[in-house]
Amino acid sequence: MSTVPIIPENAPFSVEQRAWLNGFLAGVLNRGPAAALTSPSQAASIPLLIAFGSQSGNAESLAKRLAREASGRGFAARAAGLDSLQPADLIKDKNVLLITSTWGEGDMPDNAVSFWDSINQNGSSPKFDGVQYSVLALGDKNYGDTFCLAGRKLDARLAELGARRIADRVDCDVEFDTLAKQWSSSAFTALSGSTAAPVADTAVEEETGWSKKNPFPAKLIDNTPLNTRGSSKDTRHIALSLTGSGLSYEVGDALGVFVQNCPDVVDTILAAHKLDPQAEVPLPDGGTAALRAALIAHYEIRQLYGKPAAQTGMAPAAFVADLRKLQPRLYSIASSIKAHADEVQLCVGAVRYSTDGVHHKGVASTFLADRLPLGETTGIYFHAANHFRLPADSTKPVIMVGPGTGIAPFRAFLEEREATKAPGKNWLFFGDQKRASDFLYQDQVIGWVQSGHLTRLDTAFSRDQEEKIYVQTRMLQAANELWQWLEEGAHFYVCGDAKRMAKDVDDALHTIIQTAGGKSAEEASAYVNQMKKEKRYARDVY
Structure with missing residues (x-):
């Protein structure tokens, strides 16, 4: 949102009145006529940076939504990815709300890595005296000790560097809307000193069409x-x-798909716990249903299956009380x-x-x-x-690494580049177990090779020979040409397993930059970080 003043300086208002009106009108113009029904808070003209570290887009969309709400409250608010920020930006804005997800085994999301490195260097980190902040951490409790670890690290480090926490960090599980609203309300109140009601929830806009x-x-x-x-x-x-x-x-x-648990699994759990399938129980979003129907369509039950039942019986309502809501995938x-x-x-x-x-x-x-x-x-x-887009310049080459079902977005990329007649070169690394039985979309992919649409295809079928060969193996074998493509401005994409493949591919990329590019390990890391800043290195991993 633009922060250009709406009320000119020569208007017959005091400085304070003009600032108040500018903040109020900016919120109305940004949110539409409905915003005029809510009195603006006393936050007019207070600068507010809502920074996000995002891997799949949740933190980014939430940050942008809260920036719109903050503008409606009268803040001079903006949302920005951590990859576009330097520590000096936080010092300049002074008021910072930080929203971040956690990737992999407790790692920073890709767009937060360079910022984290810049504030985590002992002896050279800037001080954040005078900065007020709060952190909202997004995560998944299934990851145990690494739950929301990136947010926890950033929260602790900002405090170590002298920033003042104005609202306690909130750690959110996969269902984060309610906690995010509570956190933002506390933070807005702490920054403005006002408890005025917020503008109409921006989620209303999203619900006018099809949505989650x-x-x-x-x-x-x-x-x-x-x-x-x-x-x-x-x-x-x-x-x-x-x-x-x-x-x-x-x-x-990505496509969000609403799913159901297997009825056979539900029946096994009910029998093990000696529960009445028809007993009425509360649902996560209100209302009630029979226990069996509730377990099939509304609750996560993975943690129950295969585990011994308690020796004593339990009331059905108490049984579902600690279960998480079944989430779309x-x-x-x-x-x-x-x-x-x-x-x-x-x-x-x-x-x-x-x-x-x-x-x-x-x-x-x-x-x-x-x-x-x-x-x-x-x-x-x-x-x-x-974060996972084809280059805006269709002449740029793209390198895609997608073993197994990781081929999914790259089939989409290639169909799109074919439909739009994009002139840029395309290179796909695909791998699986056996060529004869596991070459996904083989006819379409080979057709693209034969037509020239797929400039280069490298496959790695791990079980077709005694020595295991993976996509990162093929990358290293093609190091010189891959480096040449990178120097031509190629965008590098990875999709698939986060625990092993994505890490191995990242290691191979660093090695290629060192060997074929003649760079030190430190220079290779800087090269990769620059690729991320330029949005030339993107990962869709799970």
Whole structure:
């Protein structure tokens, strides 16, 4: 939002009156006529930086939403990614709200790495005396000790460097809306000294169409196995109809899918705990339902399956009291809407395994693969991934590393670049277990190679030879050419497993920059950080 004054300096108002009116009118213009119904707070003209560290887009969208609300309250607010900020920016703005997710095993999100490094260097870190701040940390309690670790680190470090915490850090699980509202309200009050009611919640805007809170009922129109005989995997090509929704998306985005637990798993849990399936229990968002129906459609039950039941009985309402709400799952979109009008496609690996004689199945993947019949509907919404976009300049080369189902967004990228006749070169690294049975989208990919649309394809099938070969192996083998592409301005993308593959690919990238580029380890790290700042290195990992 622009902070250019609306009331000119020669208007017949005092400095204080003009500042108040500028803040109020800026909020009205930014939020629309409805904002005029709410009295502005005393925060007019107070500068406020809402900084975000975001991997999947949640922190970014929340920061931008809160910046709009803060503007409606009268703050001179702006939202900015940590990759665009220097420590001096925080010192200049003085009032800082920081929202960050945690990536991988407690790591900073990609766009926060360089900022973290800049304030975490002993002896050369700036001091933040005079800076007021608060941190909202987004995470997932399933990650145990690393839950919200990036936010915890940033909160502690800013305090160490002299910044004054004006509201306690709040650590959020996957369902963060309520806690985020409470945190922002406390922070706005602390900064402005006012408890005036906020402007109408910006979430209302998002709910006027299809959204996470108002999902579109999309019909399943395709469920095709992608692996062939001899594979140990079950990967499905899933297509859902968008007909009648008015929805669209950009390649790189994710699809949120509302799923259900397996009824057989629910029945096993009910029998183990000797619970009445028809007992009425409260639902997470209000209302009640029979216990069996509630466990199928409304509660996370993974932590219950395969564990011994308590010796003593438990009331059904108490049984669900500590369960988390069943969350929709995000999948990287595997199609371009320019190639497939009125539908969205996914590449889903069905998760099935056994431990100690107990059979487990992925909630979402097996719901889509096994339990959602063709022609039936499930709720969906689109999740923008602004960090994972094709280059704005279509002449730029792109290098895509996507083993297994990580090929999903790169199939979308290639369809988009083909549909738009983008002249830039395309290079794909794909890997899986066996070429004969696990080469996902083989006909389409080979067709792109033959047409010249896919400039280069490097495959790594780990079990086709005694020595294990992975995508990072192929990267290192092609080090000189890969370095040449990077020097030509290529954008480098990675999608897939965060725990091992993404780290190994990142290590290989650093090695290539050192060996083929003739740089030291420190210079290679600086080169990679610069790529991230220029949004030439993006990861969609899980």
